[in-house]
Amino acid sequence: MTTDAERASAVAFARQNCALEHITPSDEALNAARHHMDHAISVGDMASSIEHPSVADSIFFNTIALGELGWKASGDLDELKAIHRRIFDGVFDDAGIIRTSNTRGKVGRAADPEAFFPANLIETGAANISTELSDKRNLHSLDRDVFVKELAHVYDELGYLHPFIGGNAVTLRIFASRLAHDAGWDLDWGKVDASTYKTAKRSAYEGNTSDLERMFHQMIRPANPSRTFLIAGWEQGPAH
Template structure:
């Protein structure tokens, strides 16, 4: 998911302080490429922020901010059951991975939010305690899959915010698409250890002044 050339140039101008985020959005929309529009809105949401409620309403707010003006269903929950997209793995293709039933998304989201609240949003935890708990919540939200599309990027933004507020930053830059997919597949089979190893490589103590990391955009932004 690569933005157009004009958007990349505008992003460099934004990073250098030559233009504001509104101008970046204008340039990205002029590219008429979904990747450009979503990229610019990642910058917008990082700059303006959102209400960190830790529940479904936060996921909806992130999804809407990322995809409004790009896709018609921005901020809308999916209404039909779905499975993971096609794969070249024959065994997996013959047994597609189903996501959480659409009719129960709000109930499932409430259960996850309650679990997270009971754990005080994973705050004040040592690194070796935080990582498995974070991987568990991340997996549950991935399985919830509340939107028709854009779930992975929405979850990365949510997860990065959750980790940052708990005292940890995530660097998505080194994460390849294939490693992320492998972690998701293992988690679907009830093994979150691959996610745990992935997050262990990404995590570092939070920098209070850190706002946005453009590197690794293809895997979603870091907050």
């Protein structure tokens, strides 16, 4: 059973994770989340407590549920697929399924007009990233500056991998939070706004991860093992 602090943290993170993609849950959905925090309804009953939940509402509710119930952490493509499946269940027909066609961004990577990773090589690319993480002990026992640099690198690589047609950023923030926590650091996404995030991602996409590193520097603290790691505001959950 989740604690009050865990519920509050899951709701705060879900709302911020949506906001960073300009996804806006309805007032009814936010009200249902408040009822959930008050123990009036369970995490599984939020969607059924309102009439005609929107796509944004479903993503919001699914993120809260994921934050409270967790998922299997494997540090590879299977983990990304599991997160994506849970967040976009009932939203995308291809929830948890990697894309099979190539896609392009608005700008080229390092001045190359070709956009994201070739679809037919996603599994190979993901395996390479997973192996790199494993070789680096999943970023465990690194000093702050080194950790931030390595996290920015893997975040950029996974962003370029872009394994799903949609919902990649929503999924990646959750994966990165889990990876960071297990490595000894917590990320506070409440310290980031959509514009800062977009700028950092665009710069990394063009080959410069310094904005991503700066963003992560502003977000991290040593991990608190007693609290949930999906965070948007340090005041949510047990104090650091």
